[in-house]
Amino acid sequence: MVELADQYKDARDLSAAQATNKAIESKKITSSSTTVSASTVYENDNVMKWGTLYAIDESIRSMFHSEWEQSPWFMVTFKKRFTIQYVRIFNRQDMLGERFHDVAFEVSMDDNTFEEKGFFEGPGMTDQVIEILFDYPTIGKYLRLKITQGQLNTLHFVEIEIYTLE
Ligand SMILES: [Ca+2]
Known part of the structure; x- marks a missing residue:
């Protein structure tokens, strides 16, 4: 695993490489190839709003917004296995971006055994784009984001994008 600063650097390097080298081709997973779930949804499962x-x-x-709990999580289930290259999170835009912290990015083949493949310590900033x-x-069929520190947390962000190697 690399430090956050290195991750940003790597992401920039990656973009530069993609611009000049068609051999490195990453592809965004479309919402039609996924289903999404979470530990909870805010305001007593108010799915129409959160x-x-x-x-x-x-x-x-x-925005997706979980309830307050110790370790809220959000999971993406793919219709098939993908080689995940990187994940981009668009943090909350209006305020309270710091609530996105100590987030483990875990991948699984079977929804049973998860392996941590990335980590964002943060705390995040409002309106931050996190890569x-x-x-x-990293090959898997399930991707889970989970807050791993603290007693009372809520997980929220406005968008997630997952990029894969095909
Ligand atoms: Ca959204």
Whole structure:
């Protein structure tokens, strides 16, 4: 695993490489290839306002928001196995971006055994775009984000994008 500063550097290097080298081709997983779930949804499961689908609706005006709990999580289930290259999170836009902290990015083949492949210590900043470059190769069918520190947390962000090698 690399430090955050290195991850940003790597992400920039990656973008530069992609611009000049077509051999490195990453592809965004489309929402039609995924289902999304979470430990909880804010305001007593108010999915119309805070539901998991708002994390993948390609709008930064809508947000997924969990309840307050110790280790809230959000999970993306793919229709098939992918080699995940990096994940981009669009943090909350209006305020309270610091609530996104100590987030483990875990990958699984079977929804049973998860392995941590990236970590964002944070705390995040409001309106921040966070990119987590995964160890290579990271192959999986499930991707889970989970807050791992503290007693009372809520997990929220406006959008998640997952990029894979095909
Ligand atoms: Ca959204």
